Amino acid sequence: MNDTTAAQAAKPQLSVIVPVGARRADLKALYADYKAGVAALGLRYEFIFVLDGPRLDAARTLDELRRAGEEFMVVRLTRYFGEAAALMAGFERCTGDIVLTLAAYHQIEPGDIARLVGALQGTDIAIGRRWPRHGNALDKLRRRTFHAVVRFATGLKFHDLGCAARAMRRQVLEEIDLYGDQHRFIPVLADRLGFRVSEITVRQHALDRTKRIYRPREYLHYLLDLFSIFFLVRFTKKPLRFFGMVGAATFSAGALLMVYLTVQRLVLDQSLAERPALLLGALLIVLGMQIFALGLLGELIIFTHARDLKDYRVEEVIHYPESAAPDPADPSSGAPSPQGQPTAPAALV
Numbered sequence: 155m156n157d158t159t160a161a162q163a164a165k166p167q168l169s170v171i172v173p174v175g176a177r178r179a180d181l182k183a184l185y186a187d188y189k190a191g192v193a194a195l196g197l198r199y200e201f202i203f204v205l206d207g208p209r210l211d212a213a214r215t216l217d218e219l220r221r222a223g224e225e226f227m228v229v230r231l232t233r234y235f236g237e238a239a240a241l242m243a244g245f246e247r248c249t250g251d252i253v254l255t256l257a258a259y260h261q262i263e264p265g266d267i268a269r270l271v272g273a274l275q276g277t278d279i280a281i282g283r284r285w286p287r288h289g290n291a292l293d294k295l296r297r298r299t300f301h302a303v304v305r306f307a308t309g310l311k312f313h314d315l316g317c318a319a320r321a322m323r324r325q326v327l328e329e330i331d332l333y334g335d336q337h338r339f340i341p342v343l344a345d346r347l348g349f350r351v352s353e354i355t356v357r358q359h360a361l362d363r364t365k366r367i368y369r370p371r372e373y374l375h376y377l378l379d380l381f382s383i384f385f386l387v388r389f390t391k392k393p394l395r396f397f398g399m400v401g402a403a404t405f406s407a408g409a410l411l412m413v414y415l416t417v418q419r420l421v422l423d424q425s426l427a428e429r430p431a432l433l434l435g436a437l438l439i440v441l442g443m444q445i446f447a448l449g450l451l452g453e454l455i456i457f458t459h460a461r462d463l464k465d466y467r468v469e470e471v472i473h474y475p476e477s478a479a480p481d482p483a484d485p486s487s488g489a490p491s492p493q494g495q496p497t498a499p500a501a502l503v
Contacts, residue, residue: 166200167197169245212258245327266319315338
């Protein structure tokens with residue numbers, strides 16, 4: 155066995171990325187649960203913990219585990235960048251063909267990790283849906299409202315985008331660029347790129363029943379993230395449709411207002427000197443034209459980079475069997491001789 159074959163044999167098949175942020179459980183117990191669930195798969199695996207910012211207690215706990223003989227990688231970010239950045243930092247250093255992301259606190263039963271990884275036989279990304287889901291009436295209303303807005307903005311129906319347990323092929327993260335708080339929308343972005351996305355029912359962990367109170371600022375962040383996802387999914391490659399609609403609506407409102415004022419001035423003989431509606435109508439017309447021009451500029455940018463954009467994904471290419479090539483040494487095949495001279499006719503008997 156040469157060095158290349160040995161390296162391929164030792165390469166992990168599964169990479170487990172755990173971003174560690176402000177919300178986290180006891181990492182020793184969490185790692186033991188995750189390790190048991192992953193080891194049951196029978197695959198070669200690696201664990202990567204990404205510390206999002208200076209998490210001294212978490213770093214101390216992981217250091218104790220490593221001194222105890224546990225093998226995993228720890229990536230420390232210089233400051234808080236968010237879970238999306240932590241996931242990308244872990245992905246840049248993982249080597250497995252299958253990537254499994256898990257939360258730094260208990261969300262699903264470790265035994266259901268096999269269901270997520272096994273689902274990749276028929277899909278590109280499998281996301282967990284905790285069911286039955288525990289929570290009070292307010293939590294259920296908040297979750298239903300959030301996913302209803304996601305369905306309206308993207309046309310995709312999901313039930314638990316807040317679940318961090320996701321198994322995906324490596325190619326998915328190679329083609330998705332995450333930033334901000336877009337980690338929740340990995341399935342939406344993957345579907346936009348043509349990957350197959352499946353939602354797999356998993357059991358909710360008994361410890362995943364913490365009552366959280368969200369501040370109004372967090373709801374505003376979610377709303378802004380949804381708007382950005384809405385634009386990325388619907389209009390990234392067709393900016394004129396978005397800016398054109400907004401610009402046309404603005405221009406039409408200004409034009410209708412100007413027509414109304416013109417009728418008042420010419421037919422009803424009303425003065426427009428001290429009415430701000432005239433200025434508002436002119437402003438709406440100019441603003442509508444500028445927004446429409448912004449959409450045209452976006453279309454020009456997309457056109458110049460059209461060769462680098464791909465709106466499709468090929469799952470499989472099946473070639474027809476090629477016919478056998480004629481043998482140059484066979485006179486009956488009609489093929490020219492190797493020297494390009496005609497083959498001598500066979501002798502008559």
